[in-house]
Amino acid sequence: MSLLEVRGLSKAFGGVRAVANVTFEVNAGELLALIGPNGAGKSTCFNMLNGQLTPDAGAIAFEGQSITGMKPRQVWRRGVGRTFQITATFSSMTVRENVQVALLSHHGRLKSLFTRACDQFVDEANALLERVGMRPQAERPCSVLAYGDLKRLELAVALANKPRLLLMDEPTAGMAPKERIALMALAADIVRTDNIGVLFTEHDMDVVFAHASRMIVLNRGELIAAGAPAAVRADPEVQRIYLGSRH
Amino acid sequence: MSPDAFAVQFLNGLASASTLFLIAVGLSLIFGVTRIVNFAHGSFYMLGIFVAYSLVTRIGDSPFGFWVSMLLAALVVAIVGLLVELVLLRRIYQAPELFQLLATFAVVLIVRDATLAIWGPEDLLGPRAPGLKGSVDILGRQFPTYDLVLICIGPAVLAALWFVLTRTRFGVLIRAATQDRDMVGALGVNQAWLFSGVFALGAFLAALGGALQLPREPANLGIDLVAIGEAFVVVVVGGMGSIPGAFLAAFIIAEIKAMCFAIGQTTLFGVSFSFSKLTLVVEFLVMAAVLIWRPWGLMGRPGAATRNAAEIEVPLKPADARTRKLGWVVLIALVLLPLVGTAFPYTIVLSIDILVAVLFATSLHFIMGPGGMHSFGHAAYFGLGAYGAGLLVKQLGWPMEGALAAAPVAAAVGALIFGWFCVRLSGVYLAMLTLAFAQIVWSIAFQWDELTGGSNGIVGLWPAEWLSEKWAYYYLTLTLTVAGVLLLWRVLLAPFGYALRAGRDSPLRADAIGIDVFHTQWMGFVLAGAVCGVAGGLFAFSKGSIAPEAISVGRSIDGLVMVLLGGIQTLSGPVVGAALFTWLQDLIAREFQYWRAALGFTILVLVLAFPLGVAGSIKRLFVKEVA
Amino acid sequence: MIKPFPALFPAVCALALSIGLIGSAAGQAKPIRIGEINSYKAQPAFLDPYKKGMDLAVEEVNAAGGINGRKIEMVIRDDGGNPGDAVRVAEELVSREKVDLLAGGFLSHIGLALTDFSKQKKVFFMASEPLTDKIVWQNGNKYTFRLRASTYMQAAMLVPEAAKMKKKRWAMVYPNYEYGQSAVATFKEQLKKAQPDVEFVGEQAPPLGRIDAGPVVQALADSKPDAIFNVLFGADLARFVREGNTRGLFKGREVVSLLTGEPEYIDPLKDETPEGWLVTGYPWYGIDTPEHKSFFIAYHKKYSDYPRLGSVVGYTTIKALAAGLKKANSTDTEKMITAFRGLAFESPFGKVTFRAQDHQSTMGAYVGRTTLRGGKGEMKDYKYYDGAKYFPSDDEVRKMRPAN
Structure with missing residues (x-):
């Protein structure tokens, strides 16, 4: 059984088909890249997976159970973490507090009215920050972080509920080349040690070919190729509509 | 009513519409x-x-x-x-x-x-x-x-x-x-x-x-x-x-x-009712209905996020040793006040008003600041608390203590209902829906003569015998205000408060880590409403009466002014703002003939001198940048 | 009034008190302090002249040697137009300023809040201006007296003349709050008694200060009344009158209107003043009783302006207090109450009495017809209606007023 099974996923906006009948799987222990030119439907696809959008048709199953049409917070509770294309963090909190909130949520403690939040799950938060290399900045306000650091913080937050699947939307967008490699190496490391699955979208082909175990290609909402990076790269269709268009 | 009459009334409406536009x-x-x-x-x-x-x-x-x-x-x-x-x-x-x-x-x-x-x-x-x-x-x-x-x-x-x-x-x-x-x-x-x-x-x-x-x-x-x-x-x-x-x-x-004027006096379900009375509040009924149906108005668009040019607030921290010490000093001074108060009896009277204002403003700040929900109708909960307590005393003969205890309940029930609608909106639309509800509550209090005393309000709401001395009532107010303020602060530093701020900072991220933003904000709204209701109850018994003004737009605006004057990004902001505003108003109204203008100029000076609010700007002087 | 350091005085007083020096200093020379509370900035049109009248009276009383040798001294406060602040300044006046009694009030709900305050704190309160009947009846108490003719009295004064009109279909227009409602209720009830075949065909209650005059006037016209009873005043009245004139609402119809003859409300109408409305008011230009003449001359001399009704109320408030205090020869609250009960005193409108049964004064009002003279609104064919004749029976009053 695959970790995530997507069958016939479709979504249209006002008659325009953004995603049409897309079917794929994500397995534990792999980094699956979802690529495609601008407007191919990657973000729409992503947003349906974590519940931000409701699909018009199709089914999404996580660990064999349907999560179709669930709200993002329900999907998250099942064990799916997510990072965003434009980082979404809590700017009025410190770096550690961002992670603590996720941990509190994971442990079902957010309804507590009187305990002091900043004293809770400090060690776990520190460990997560350590893992993404943000431990030294734990006390800083999130609002002053550099962009690359925010991306890493998001990753730490996404890991707080020990997800089995991680959805990363453009994880390296806006980062310097060196940072990109470091971040994806970190993701690859997490996949390996925790045996989780990662689905990510990416513009930078160098990043994709360097890290993806497998890739799928979307064009105009349809899935046009899937397979190992080398095979996909050789696919003439992909070369024509995707790689060709880049140059 | 003849069709001709309606046609001419329609023209009347057009003339008014031009002006309104x-x-x-x-x-x-x-x-x-x-x-x-x-x-x-x-x-x-x-x-x-x-x-x-x-x-x-x-x-x-x-x-x-x-x-x-x-x-x-x-x-x-x-x-x-x-x-x-x-x-x-x-x-x-x-x-x-x-x-x-x-x-x-x-x-x-x-x-x-x-x-x-x-x-x-x-x-x-x-x-x-x-x-x-x-x-x-x-x-x-x-x-x-x-x-x-x-x-x-x-x-x-x-x-x-x-x-x-x-x-x-x-x-x-x-x-x-x-x-x-x-x-x-x-x-x-x-x-x-x-x-x-x-x-x-x-x-x-x-x-x-x-x-x-x-x-x-x-x-x-x-x-x-x-x-x-x-x-x-x-x-x-x-x-x-x-x-x-x-x-x-x-x-x-x-x-x-x-x-409404055209229909005039009509009999509905056997009750004679003048539709013209509805014009007191009809625009707010329309606004509430429209906002519930279309959260961005009839022809508005889901607004681009108001990108705020201001610096983002620094993370909330539990009070450090120095702040705690200051807090104790203030508290002890407040407890000792009635001792010197015998020489300056008015100090106690004014302090009661200040404390009530502090509680009112702090509850507003709770949803406005950390909650990110700007309420322009917070007076509704103040009024519900005050009227709730007043009606229990007058209509059901409850003792004052019981009625005061019920004040937060009355306010919380109101907040529970109104909040459910308001929390769905954001920004100015949320603010205006809160205002619409406040106006609706106001108009009910204003119109329902038999129950609420109409425009005259309810009189004869005095504290119980053991609280009738001013100092006794002062201690009651002090106790409840300090408890209310500390409760709200404590909640803000608790996981619930973090969830509330998370929902404000990034609803997207909050949702993606399992936070039910709607529910969190709704409950925050209710909690703030309940605490505000205590302030309302205290107010009613300190004044001996309650009139529709307690729910009026003016009071809601006073609350906003207090919070902003003190500094919306600071926990102590509403406390400082409420105390300062109430004290200034009392002082200036007494000393100046043109006291409105004098108060206005004072606020302008404060606004220009303390662009982060008084408490916010002072804090900035003492707290070193964390980054 | 000699008051060299008004701002310092309370402070000195408080200081002196706290060191315990004062007691022995209190002798005959100690002034009587009157705390006065009003919505000066919220209702300036009425209360500016009111304050002038009050100042004039204080000057006169003190120039005549004060009250049994004691001068009177005013401590005036603005209530910001809301009862919460009014009660606070009342507390301030009583506790810090140590005033001997309270006076003032314009808006009914503030008047009521102060009435209840006086009962709770056992302070003497002279409600000078607020009109609501409840101050002396439903919410009346032994500490509160009211000077001005109440809503009931003023409405009742208009009824006999209204009944003489023999009009069958009546429409009502009034501001949507207690004053408007109770005025209309009283008028309807009394008119029905005087003229059983009367029919009420329309009722318009626009919000106070926010009348949409066009629709209101047309709706009234469409109900085809023979006569109209109006309770609107101030800016609402001006809008209503102009719109009514333009649309011919008043043509061929009788209009009976409360307070419209008061300079505060008729003067702004200027050449728009409607002809022939039956109104209560204050025709300062034509009252030639000696009491009014001397008041008028003194007022005009001091301010180079004519008095408004507010001036009369302010002036009379002080004169009434002076008379009562003289009779009481004390500022003890109980003694003041005893003295004021049944107290007769002189006012610009003639002799007035505070009724013992409900503490309402018998101060009346002038009833007449409006007319336009030289581009200005005035009253004509007016007559003074003594308030004493326009009360419910003592039995009814007793039923309404709580015993105390």
Whole structure:
């Protein structure tokens, strides 16, 4: 059984088909890249997976159970973490507090009215920050972080509920080349040690070919190729509509 | 009622709609571009009619002179508006969200007293418009000729604005800025110039609306608040920033009102009821209905996030040793106060008012600051607490202690119901829906004579015997206020408070880590409402009476002023703001004849000196940058 | 009034008190302190002249040697137009300023809040201006006296003349709050008694200060009344009158209107003043009783302006207090109450009495017809209606007023 099974996923906006009948799987222990030119439907696809959008048709199953049409917070509770294309963090909190909130949520403690939040799950938060290399900045306000650091913080937050699947939307967008490699190496490391699955979208082909175990290609909402990076790269269709268009 | 009567009432409605549109459209423009909630807009309207009076009585004998006076009056006020923008608002664009509201509130106070000083207290009824003094026969009824002209002026202004907005560079920039303010800056346009221009244009339109009323109503003090209330409703119902929306909303509201008068006294379900009484609150009923049905108004769009130019607040921290020490000192001083109070008995009286204000403002800050839900109708929960307690004493004969204990329950029930609707919205729409609910509660208290005592309110609500001494009541108030404030602070530092702030900072991320943002905000709303209800109950028994003013817009605005004055980004902000504002108001009202203006100027000085609020700015001096 | 350091005085007083020096200093020379509370900035049109009248009276009383040798001294406060602040300044006046009694009030709900305050704190309160009947009836108490003719009295004064009109179909227009409602209720009830065949065909209650005059006037016209009873005042009245004139609402119809003859409300109407309305008011230009003449001359001399009704109320408030204090010869609250019960005193309108049964004064009002003279609104054919004749029976009053 695959970790995530997507069958016939479709979504249209006002008659325009953004995603049409897309079917794929994500397995534990792999980094699956979802690529495609601008407007191919990657973000729409992503947003349906974590519940931000409701699909018009199709089914999404996580660990064999349907999560179709669930709200993002329900999907998250099942064990799916997510990072965003434009980082979404809590700017009025410190770096550690961002992670603590996720941990509190994971442990079902957010309804507590009187305990002091900043004293809770400090060690776990520190460990997560350590893992993404943000431990030294734990006390800083999130609002002053550099962009690359925010991306890493998001990753730490996404890991707080020990997800089995991680959805990363453009994880390296806006980062310097060196940072990109470091971040994806970190993701690859997490996949390996925790045996989780990662689905990510990416513009930078160098990043994709360097890290993806497998890739799928979307064009105009349809899935046009899937397979190992080398095979996909050789696919003439992909070369024509995707790689060709880049140059 | 005959169809003819309805047809003529429809025309009446059109004339009112034109006026409403003129007041509202400027406000919509100003908000759309600058994101300033301009309370002074009604003052511009009022100035318009007063200046027009002065001009018309001098040069308005001929039709030419009359219409020139109208335009000149609007121009004069546009210059006043320009000065307000240049001298005042320009200096505080970097302040936290809504802070500019404080400055415009001060302008309202100053303009009111300036108008009184210049034009005197008497109502000034201007002459009729030359050439349009009479009436024409429509369906056997005499219809004022001037009203026919007014009916045409509304659409004419709409057309003129449409032309400016679509065919001129200035207009294109206004539209662009309404959609994305930062983009305009990025295009290399001088934002400051654009803001000033729009502000002056808005003031011009408001003043024109006022001036054109001169043949219909006397220039009088007090129309500023009437105008601002109606303008806000029209703007929000139409959709902030949408000019056709404002026109449509003005039309709908004016027509509904006209029809209420047309229907008049009717018997419904065997009960005789005058529909004209409904006009007290009908615009707010319309607003509530529209916002529930269409959260961005009739023709508004889901707003671009208001990107705030201000610095993001520093993370909340539990009080450090030094702050705790300060807190203890303040608390001990408050506990000891009645000992010196025997020599200065009024100190205790004033302190009770201050403490009630502190509790009120802190509960408002709870949802406004960390909750990110700007409530313009927090007085509703104050009023529900006060009336709830009052009614239990008067109608059910409860003892005062029990009634006071029930005050937060009454307020929480109200917050539970209203919050469910309000929390779904955001930004100014949320603010205006809270206001609409507050107005609805107010109008019920105001109208339901048998239960609430109507406009006179409920009297005879005094504390129980053991609390009848002022110092005893002071200790009760102190205890409940300190408990309430500490409770809210504690909750903010607890996981629930973090969830609340998470929902404000990034609803997207909050949802993605399993936080039910709606539910969290809703419960936050209810908690704040309950604490506010305690303040209301304390207020009622300290005054011995409760009247509809306790739920009025004025009290809601006082709350906003307190929170913003103290600093919305600081926990101690509402405490400092409430104490300062209450104390200043008491002091200034006693010492100055023109106390409104004096209070306004004091607020302006504070606004310019402490752009983060008093507590916020002082804290900035002591707390080193964490980064 | 000699008051060299008004701002310092309370402070000195408080200081002196706290060191315990004062007691022995209190002798005959100690002034009587009157705390006065009003909505000066919220209702300036009425209260500016009110304050002038009050100042004039204080000057006169003190120039005549004060009250049994003691001068009177005013401590005036603005209530910001809301009862919460009014009660706070009342507390301030009582506790810090140590005033001997309270006076003032314009808006009914503030008047009521102060009435209840006086009962709770056992302070003497002279409600000068607020009109609501409840101050002396439903919410009346032994500490509160009221000077001005109440809503009931004023409405009742108009009824006999209204009944003489023999009009069958009546429409009502009034501001939507307690004053408007109770005025209309009283008028309807009394008119029905005087003229059983009367019919009430329309009722318009626009919000106070926010009348939409066009629709209101037309709706009234469409109900085809023979006569109209109006309770609107201030800016609402001006809007209503202009719109009504333009639309011919008043043509061929009788209008009976409360307070409209008061200079505060008729003066702003200028050449718009309607002809022939039956109104209560204050025709200062034509009252030639000696009491009024001397008041008028003194007022005009001091301010170079004519008095408004507010001036009369302010002036009379002080004169009434002076008379009562003289009779009581004490500022002890109980003694003051005893003295004021049944107290007769002189006012610009003639002799007035505080009724012992409900503490309402018998101060009346002028009833007449409006007319336009030289582009200004005035009253004509007016007559003074003594308030003493326009009360419900003592039995009814006793039923309404709580015993205490």
